[in-house]
Every structure is written in C-alpha cells, then in structure tokens.
Amino acid sequence: MIAAQELRKTYGSNIVVDGVSFTLGGGQCLALLGPNGAGKTTLLRILATLLRPTAGALRVGGVDALREPERVRPLLGMVAHGSYVYEDLTARENLRFWEIMRGGDAAPARLMAALTQVELDGVADERVRTFSAGMKRRLALARVLLGEARVLLLDEPFTGLDRRGRKWVSEFLQTFKTAGGAAVVATHSFGGGLGVADRVGILMGGRLLVDRPAADLSGAELHRLYESLTDGTEN
Amino acid sequence: MSACAKEPGRSAVSGYAKRAWIVLWKDFLIERRSKEHTNALLFFCLLLLFLFQFALGPDRDRLAAALPGLLWLGFILAGLLGLGRSFLAERENDCWEGLRLTPGDKSAIYLGKLAGNCVLMTAVEVILVILFAVFYNVDLWTPAAPLALVLALGTVGLASVGTLFAAMTTQVRARELLFPVLLLPVQVPVLLATVSATQALLLGQPLADVAHWLKLLAGADLVYVTIGLLTFEFVLEG
C-alpha cells in the first residue's frame, strides 16, 4: 500500500528526513518510534501529501503520490495533533461537513453509524468544545472511518489518553487492519499499543535506523535497542 | 473505492456546488453559535455613526455633502474588521490542513467563504444605510433600487479581494496590519466608483448617468472573483 523510497526533506541546511525507505502492505501496521524532533511528524506529513519531500519517491495504493497527490488523498486518513474539528459544531455536524467536503455520502444513517463505532453516538449533538481530548481523537477517527480511508496515518494517537482511551485506539487499529487497511503510527512513548504493530521502526535524526517485524523483538529487547540508539534521552 | 473514481460532468459540478454550500453552512452555524463576530460588527457601525458626526461637526449640510463617502468609508472600515477574520475558525485544530486534504477543486472553498462574506457585508450595509437614514435624516428610500445595485456591486468587489487576502494573511505574522495594508490600495477603484455613483444617485440623477461606473464595478468584480477562484488553491496550500 505504501512504498517510500529515499524520502528526504531539508529546510535550508537543516535535514529533517534523511533517506527514509520502507514498504507497508495492506493489513499491516508500522509503529514509528523516535524521540521528539526525530522527524516523525514531518515524515507523516510527507506520507499524507501535506508536504513535498526535497527528494525521493512515494507510491500509495499504486499511485505516484508526488506526481498525483489528488488521486492519493481519498485513500488517506490523517489524525494528527489537530484532529480537524470545529469546536463550535456538534460531532454530527463536523462529520457531515468533512464528509461532504470529501465528496462522499453524508446520509444521517452513515454519520450515526460512524459515531456509534467510535462510541460517540451519545454525544452526537453536543458541541465539540465540550469534548475531552480523547473524544476529539475518537471523532477524528470517525471522520476517517466515514471517509473510507485505506491508509491511516496517526501522529501520536495515544498522547493525552487514559488507559481506556489507549486500549480503545489499539482495538480500533486492530479492526482497521483486519479490514485490510494499512496504518503508520508515530509515537514517542512505549505505552501505546505496540501490541498492534506488525512492524516497528525507530526514527532518529531523520533516519530510519531500525525496521523490523514486531515479532522479532520482545518488548524488553525493543526498549533496550531504543535506549541504546537514543543514548537514554528519555521523554 | 467510492471517492477514487472521477465523476463526470454533472456530478462534478454538483459536487463543487455542494462543497461551496457546506462551507457556507458551516460558517453560518459557527457564527450563529458564537455570535462574537456579527454583533460586535453591527455595534461598530453604530459607533461609526457617532464618530463621523463628531468629526464633521453639527453642520447638517456638511454631513449631507460628505454622506456618500461616509457611507462607504464606514462600510470599508467594517469590512476590514469583518473580513479579516474569515478564516480564523480554520486556524483551530489544524482545520486548514484538513481542507487541504479534501479532494477536488479548492476554489469551492473560496466560493463558499465569499458567499458567507457577502451575506455578512450585506447585513452590515443594510444596518449602515438604515442608521444613516435615521440619524442623519437622509432620504435613502427614493433611490433605494439603484442604490441597492451599487451596494451589491461594491460588496462583491470588497468581499472578493477581502476573502482572498484574509486567507493569505491568516498564516502570516502581523496579520491585523497586513490585511488592511494589502486590501485598501486594491480597493481604490471600487471605492471611487461606489462613492461617485452613490453621490450621483443621491442627487437624484438617473441610473443611466452612472452606467459607466456600474460597468467598471461589474468588470472589476468579475476580474477579482476570477482571480480569487483561480489562485485560491495556491493560497490554501500554505
């Protein structure tokens, strides 16, 4: 689903992403670990076609994402720090807006189904301003579900969530994978559902230093590997 | 994949219209809920009335002579306040970015925003006209129809460029200063045209006398909206 090749992003003399390559198939989840400033967000934004890389190639769903970002965007579902919600609209109205902007079908039944899936049906007509961070995150996932994304790009989805929230996101990812979607999850903490990852990557200084199947590494081994690479800079 | 296939002809047009409409709908809902924007703006119009009166002194005739200019001055000042905030809602929660990721012609967003701004500016205008008629005791009812035409053309002229520049300055430093600095010089022709036409109409001249101004306004409006539609995607990309 995703084929990234030698992606590079520089700002002047500052190299943020340095020759990152990986492939990810449908039904797989790649967890990207790395400390703050490692380039995770930048890489994710490149994958989301929000940022043009300085060099490299990217194919998503078989389409050249750099040449034809418009064709690739319908496949993508991005949940970043911002979560794209309008605070003064209700959950339902937010979904309606984004779905119509996407050119999709905003039938009330569909909206309600998506809200139910993320357990927000009870607050469908409440303004988002009253939502917690976790609820806003869930609403963003509902938006992505509604949009029938095939590739999920999540930037720190576990931040600011309690244990229940984190479990919920992990389950969501599992369901998404089972349905054949691919997901890239960037995180800087180990607390968040690495259990759902098929592959684990460690991004440091813009470089993908590690890219291994999750099955190869136990939790402790991974932790040690990470520590050694980051010289114990804890976050 | 429902969203992937390119929908031909009519569907594409109705999809475009739908997106422009939903942007308008969203902004209307947000505005109605938060109310911060519109109420303050309308109150500002009232304040302007006092301002002009105090600035020009009690001489009735002097005020009457300056009236067309004051009307449009008030309108532009309100426009500077009202239009500059067009994209403020998009700054929250990265919604701007979300808009970038939506498929299709981005100019639909511009159109939706433009429509919303035109409605807002029209409301401001109506209030201003009523306030002027009441407080300055001017007969604005007789030339109402041709005046409405001038107002409409002037509104589109202001809102079209205002919406575009608002989108631009939302992401830039010194936004509050840069917006008027960019907008005002470009608005000069619209201002000259509307004031001249209004003045003629208030003096009782027929519509035919100001036809050249109306043509200028219509032409300018067409140019501004076209440029807005064509260049909005480059502004959004930010």
Place this chain on the structure above:
Amino acid sequence: MTRALGWLTALGLLVGLAAGFLYAPREAVQGNVQRIMYLHVPSVLTAYLAFGLVLLGSIAYLATRRPGWDRLAGSAGEIGVLFTGLTIVSGSIWGKPTWGTWWTWDARLTSTAVLFCVYVGYLLLRSLIDDPDARGRYAAVVGILGAVNIPIVHFSVKWWRALHQPSTILGPEPSPIDPAIGLALFVNWMAFTLLFAYFLSRRMEIARLEEQT
C-alpha cells in the same frame, strides 16, 4: 555580463543627461523645469516595465514553482517601487513651480500613488514570510492582482477626476510637437531601461545567493 551592463548603463545615463540638458531645447511654456520630464517619464515607464515583470514572474512561479521566477518577481517589485517613488517625487518637484503645490490629486499622480501603495504592500508581505515557497505563492497572488488592477485603477481615477475638474490639468506630458524633446525623452527612457536591467540583474544575483545560505 552584469559588469558590461553596468558600464553600458553609466554610458547611457550620461548620454541621456546630455540629451536632456544640452541637446533638447528649453520648453516654451514651462521653462527649464520641464526638463525634469526626462527623469519623470522614463521613471514611470520603467516602473510599469518592472510591474509587468512582477506579473510575469508571479504567473510563471505559480505555474512552474521554480524559485528563479519568484526571485524575478521579488526583485522587479523592489526596483519597481523604487522607480515609482522616483516618479512621484519628480512629479511633485515639477508640480511645485508649475501648479504652486507639492501635491495634487490629478489623475496620473493619483494612479501612480495607488500603484506605489499596492506594491509597497507587496514588499511588506514578502518581508513577513520566511518560508520561501509560501512567500513565492502569496506574493504571486498579490502581484497578479495588483498588476491586473492597474487598468481598473487608471480608469476609475480618470473618471473620478473628470467629475471634479472639468478643465483638464495637463499632466506632465511631453509636447508631441517638438521632435528634439521627443528624442531626448526616448534616449533617457532607454538609459533608464538599461539602469533597470542592471539593478534587476544585481538584485536577482543577491537573492540567489541569499537563498543558498
């Protein structure tokens, strides 16, 4: 290449100066103060050339995203503002002895002043954006709008003036009758164009070097 241009410009300006003050005759009606036209008219023509290049660079940048076009637009914009300022100041200097006032809202002066404001805004916008891509795009939009607006401004101001001043005040215009004056103007215009090209070339070079750091 730029150095050669520089020398050519210097030569051109000297020739122009000679043409304006030595070759061309003293104008019958206005006297020697008319000679400032040899500065004023070429300035405004060069300014229009500059803003035409801003338009070109802006459109080309949006179409190709090559930084070179944005450099052209930005550099031409700066120099254009410079020459517009020169136009206004020289027009004002001409105006004082002729009309008795430093400033008047005559059509041409007003249009030029509006033009000045538009492009100063353009430069301000450029100075406030650090990201070169965003700067190029936003500036291009303003550049295009500003340029397309020029004829609209021109007509609106002209008609507005006609309302308030039924008798036309002659703008600082060359008398079309005397060919010597015409020739002197032409020579100066060419010299100014060379000057513009020289400035542009230098400014673009600086911009290119700035971007590399």
